[in-house]
Amino acid sequence: MAGLTIGKLCFGADAFAYGLELCLARAARSAYRVTTATAGAVDVLLVTIFWYADYYRLEAFYRQSGIRPGGKPIIIIGGMQATMTPKLAACFADYVFVGDADEHLGGILDQIESGKRPEHPNLYRAGAGDLPSPCECEPSAFAIGTGSCHSSVRIEIARGCRFKCAFCCLSGLKPYKEVRASEIEPLLQAHHGRALSLFAPERTMHSEFDRIVLAAKRYGCKDMGQDARLDRLEHVSGSSVTFGLEGLSQRLRKTIGKPWSNAEVVERLGRFVETRKNISRVSMYLIADLPGEMDDDWTEFRELFLEIERADWSRRLVLCPILNPLSPKPYTALEKAHIRLFSDYASRWRRLLRKEGGQWGFRIIETFVWGPLERTMDAIVHRAPAEAAAWLIRRMPTPLLLRKPRMDAREGVARALIAEIGKQEVTLNMLEGTAP
Helix, strand or coil: CCCCCEEEEECCCHHHHHHHHHHHHHCCCCCEECCCCCHHHCCEEEEECCCCHHHHHHHHHHHHHCCCCCCCCEEEEECHHHHHCHHHHHCCCCEEECECCCCCHHHHHHHHHCCCCCCCCCEECCCCCCCCCCECCCCCCCEEEECHHHCEEEEECEECCCCCCCCCCHHHHCCCEECCHHHHHHHHHHCCCCEEEEECCCHHHCCCHHHHHHHHHHCCCEECCCECCHHHHHHCCCCEEEEEEECCCHHHHHHHCCCCCHHHHHHHHHHHHHCCCCCEEEEEEEEECCCCCCHHHHHHHHHHHHHHHHCHHHHHEEEEEEEEECCCCCCCCCCCCCCCCCCCHHHHHHHHHCHHHCCCCCEECCCCCCCHHHHHHHHHHHHCCHHHHHHHHHHCCHHHHHCCCCHHHHHHHHHHHHHHHHHHCCCHHHHHCCCC
16 A cells, blocks of 8 residues: 555544644654545544543544445544543444554554554454553653644643542553653754643653743743642742642542642642732632542532632632542543432532522632533443443434533433443443442
8 A cells, every 4th residue: 555645533622632643753654634525535544532522523523424444544543532442442443552652653554554454462453352451652752733823832741640549540551751851942942932831640740840841931932831739839830720629528539649638728729829920710620429429528618618718818819610520430440430420510519609699709710510411421431331332322313422412401311322222231320330
């Protein structure tokens, strides 16, 4: 197959394509971004699957483009979600690469170009036997342009995570490894004056983070990153920061590896706000439906808001709390956790953010919560047998694959999906993790 024509497909933001672009660069290959009109014209289609919703979008793409595995093009799927759920990915691909493919995509494409069936220890096919463990590659200095006209630059500075939070798959998928500052600095020099996103699961924990930040300043690059652990907020230079508090109470935080008390949270937030020149915007991520969650945990979280309200510095705070119900993932300690797909967290969250009909003494941004439909579609990807999940996805109407129905219709649609996949002997108890 001389002169291999390669297509690439990624759903969502440019940042989600970083790994695919890195693999192509290391393979010294170029690829065309395909549409439903052009996908059938390439020889190989590389698809990156970042999270659960991409499977539904991929099925819609196949319908609209007229392509399917087993024909043209040869479809290879990779990415973090594909690595976590390779059996499901194999239902939508000719091949699935499990893990990091930085150093291996080139050899696979060379085999295809020479007319051979590609073989690699981490290349999985449906029915191929045992699943391989995720491939591990050393991270290396690489940059991609993101945003409008690629106005900003995204650079990976570390891979894996130093911490082993019970809900997070990153430390289970790959060991923690850093890109050396000496390798990153030439990239900063090459992108002089550009907006910059230095990313890693816990980027401020990089052993040379301060050196990297100083180099960025030296070359006129503005670090737009704003994520940090609560105990590292001071390492964010701007007035906006994002951190994961996760548990509603200290008791729940301890169970997942972030044992901070309300007093520690208030002290750290206050220190951040008081050292900024402008109004501070703080985004705080939380997880609902953690194992053992009780009403007392919600009461303790409300107490946190009251403590923030009493602080003088809260007048200079805009708080954006974001609640995500637990999504148990492979490679985590909570993979088999019991969840309640139809718990009405949206109403409870709305009441809290609105102070039960009152108003908090600091500015707060009201955010939405995943409801039963999003949680059910996510649980189908992670907990239903792969063949059953693929069967259901292929039967779903195209509009539902691409967008959610009205809010007041979503719970009914979720129950309809559970009833439909029940024909494959998948039950609500299986999806919630309560089946014997």
